[in-house]
Amino acid sequence: MRNLQGRLDLCSINTATLGHREPISLTIDRIARAGFGGIAPWRREIEGADVAQIARQIKALGLSVSGYCRSTALPAATAAEFNANIEANRAALRDAATLGAQCFVIVTGGLPAQSRDLLGARSQVVEGMAMLLDTARDCGVPLAIEPLHPMYAADRAVVNTLAQALDICRAVDAENTGYLGVAIDAYHCWWDPALAAAIETAGRENRILAFHVCDWLRDTRDMLLDRGMMGDGVIDLPSLRRSVESAGYDGHVEVEIFSAQDWWQRDPDQVLATCAERLQSHC
Amino acid sequence: MRNLQGRLDLCSINTATLGHREPISLTIDRIARAGFGGIAPWRREIEGADVAQIARQIKALGLSVSGYCRSTALPAATAAEFNANIEANRAALRDAATLGAQCFVIVTGGLPAQSRDLLGARSQVVEGMAMLLDTARDCGVPLAIEPLHPMYAADRAVVNTLAQALDICRAVDAENTGYLGVAIDAYHCWWDPALAAAIETAGRENRILAFHVCDWLRDTRDMLLDRGMMGDGVIDLPSLRRSVESAGYDGHVEVEIFSAQDWWQRDPDQVLATCAERLQSHC
Numbered sequence: 148m149r150n151l152q153g154r155l156d157l158c159s160i161n162t163a164t165l166g167h168r169e170p171i172s173l174t175i176d177r178i179a180r181a182g183f184g185g186i187a188p189w190r191r192e193i194e195g196a197d198v199a200q201i202a203r204q205i206k207a208l209g210l211s212v213s214g215y216c217r218s219t220a221l222p223a224a225t226a227a228e229f230n231a232n233i234e235a236n237r238a239a240l241r242d243a244a245t246l247g248a249q250c251f252v253i254v255t256g257g258l259p260a261q262s263r264d265l266l267g268a269r270s271q272v273v274e275g276m277a278m279l280l281d282t283a284r285d286c287g288v289p290l291a292i293e294p295l296h297p298m299y300a301a302d303r304a305v306v307n308t309l310a311q312a313l314d315i316c317r318a319v320d321a322e323n324t325g326y327l328g329v330a331i332d333a334y335h336c337w338w339d340p341a342l343a344a345a346i347e348t349a350g351r352e353n354r355i356l357a358f359h360v361c362d363w364l365r366d367t368r369d370m371l372l373d374r375g376m377m378g379d380g381v382i383d384l385p386s387l388r389r390s391v392e393s394a395g396y397d398g399h400v401e402v403e404i405f406s407a408q409d410w411w412q413r414d415p416d417q418v419l420a421t422c423a424e425r426l427q428s429h430c
Numbered sequence: 431m432r433n434l435q436g437r438l439d440l441c442s443i444n445t446a447t448l449g450h451r452e453p454i455s456l457t458i459d460r461i462a463r464a465g466f467g468g469i470a471p472w473r474r475e476i477e478g479a480d481v482a483q484i485a486r487q488i489k490a491l492g493l494s495v496s497g498y499c500r501s502t503a504l505p506a507a508t509a510a511e512f513n514a515n516i517e518a519n520r521a522a523l524r525d526a527a528t529l530g531a532q533c534f535v536i537v538t539g540g541l542p543a544q545s546r547d548l549l550g551a552r553s554q555v556v557e558g559m560a561m562l563l564d565t566a567r568d569c570g571v572p573l574a575i576e577p578l579h580p581m582y583a584a585d586r587a588v589v590n591t592l593a594q595a596l597d598i599c600r601a602v603d604a605e606n607t608g609y610l611g612v613a614i615d616a617y618h619c620w621w622d623p624a625l626a627a628a629i630e631t632a633g634r635e636n637r638i639l640a641f642h643v644c645d646w647l648r649d650t651r652d653m654l655l656d657r658g659m660m661g662d663g664v665i666d667l668p669s670l671r672r673s674v675e676s677a678g679y680d681g682h683v684e685v686e687i688f689s690a691q692d693w694w695q696r697d698p699d700q701v702l703a704t705c706a707e708r709l710q711s712h713c
Contacts, residue, residue: 300620365585
């Protein structure tokens with residue numbers, strides 16, 4: 148396992164960690180100034196802005212883009228809506244290319260409104276990924292399927308385990324082009340009794356495109372916006388990182404914390420300083 | 431799949447569904463009067479009371495006890511605490527026998543305080559189940575491991591998938607004595623991409639001891655106490671019941687709803703009437 152002491156260049160900040168309270172240009176400056184090697188911006192910060200200019204700023208400051216967040220939900224109640232979702236993702240992939248993103252993060256989407264057809268929604272995800280793979284290759288930006296915690300299966304993502312994400316990768320990209328893989332997020336996966344085996348498989352297949360950290364708070368108060376800072380919760384992050392890196396992952400360790408009542412209330416530079424400290428002491 | 435129309439005798443009410451607002455004797459009367467064939471009481475209602483008298487009341491009204499809820503958490507920070515947990519479960523198993531319970535529901539417990547050792551906690555569960563198996567046989571009450579939703583992995587149960595629960599059954603009870611199996615709860619398992627295969631396996635091994643229903647609300651507001659009434663959420667309950675019954679389960683369909691802000695605020699007889707209606711129309 149890599150030693151992160153003094154190696155913030157190996158670490159990245161997902162801009163959600165700062166709560167999207169400031170214009171992206173300020174966020175980029177803060178993250179670079181704090182010494183991190185990477186950034187993972189969100190579409191809400193990019194779309195409608197001058198993407199090329201943002202890309203230049205990121206590059207000029209020596210930051211890598213560890214990922215671009217994130218896909219439009221795929222499952223839809225109608226074919227027209229499904230196709231619109233695909234097109235939205237294609238547009239985002241072009242922005243990801245402009246940004247030089249190392250991957251485009253796929254949060255698959257949950258059940259369409261009024262639907263109880265989980266298998267159908269999962270089939271739509273497979274179909275959608277197949278439709279996006281060519282675009283990804285054309286853009287030079289791999290698709291990273293991020294399995295989300297099962298508590299989001301209804302409303303955010305019908306892909307909920309790493310093994311399931313890998314099954315989709317194999318079904319859609321049997322030839323292993325390098326343009327379809329997974330994002331492993333500690334928050335979503337830490338509980339999974341089959342995780343260690345799935346990480347090994349993902350590594351063997353060269354599918355690990357991103358690794359996200361934060362922590363699971365024992366007394367989680369909100370299902371979406373109460374993630375913990377590394378070290379404040381129950382996840383054995385060093386063991387998890389060891390598994391991921393033993394499987395061959397050598398990309399950034401990306402911090403992604405949604406925390407409406409705690410970290411998003413704090414000074415952004417203080418948040419970044421805490422991330423830096425915890426990455427070196429608790430990951 | 432069995433037709434539940436007019437067959438409330440095949441259905442059971444877990445007393446948590448009524449919010450534990452009344453003495454157990456009233457709850458038993460209500461459930462019998464509403465026409466259900468079974469009841470699943472909780473230790474909080476039984477311990478310290480006259481268990482034999484409660485058992486007589488249940489029997490006199492023609493109710494089965496589809497399960498007894500539930501185990502003391504097994505994982506512990508010290509050996510003394512672990513052993514105390516085992517003894518508490520042994521005492522509960524004796525009450526389960528007095529009640530004539532068809533199974534004792536095992537909610538394994540989460541991580542001990544301050545612990546990040548998920549594998550260690552899971553090992554303690556295996557060890558504890560092995561210690562309890564003989565008691566279960568002596569009492570004539572099978573142990574039903576209930577995998578809990580992964581969102582409870584930290585604080586309530588380190589067993590989170592049906593496949594994982596079955597692995598424990600096999601490790602502890604290779605000879606398949608009939609005294610170790612699983613409780614399948616729709617709320618905890620519905621999202622699992624490996625669920626169908628695990629149900630088949632569980633059936634083949636004769637391990638399905640209980641089947642619980644409620645619903646997952648798309649806009650869940652509370653991680654513990656916001657379960658939905660069958661039909662109000664996203665779970666395809668008829669498909670799930672078909673899987674479970676195709677695998678050979680022929681026990682009760684048990685309703686277990688934790689709903690502090692909704693169903694626990696309503697008149698108990700109205701709740702039971704709604705359960706009866708939804709069991710026949712949405713399960």
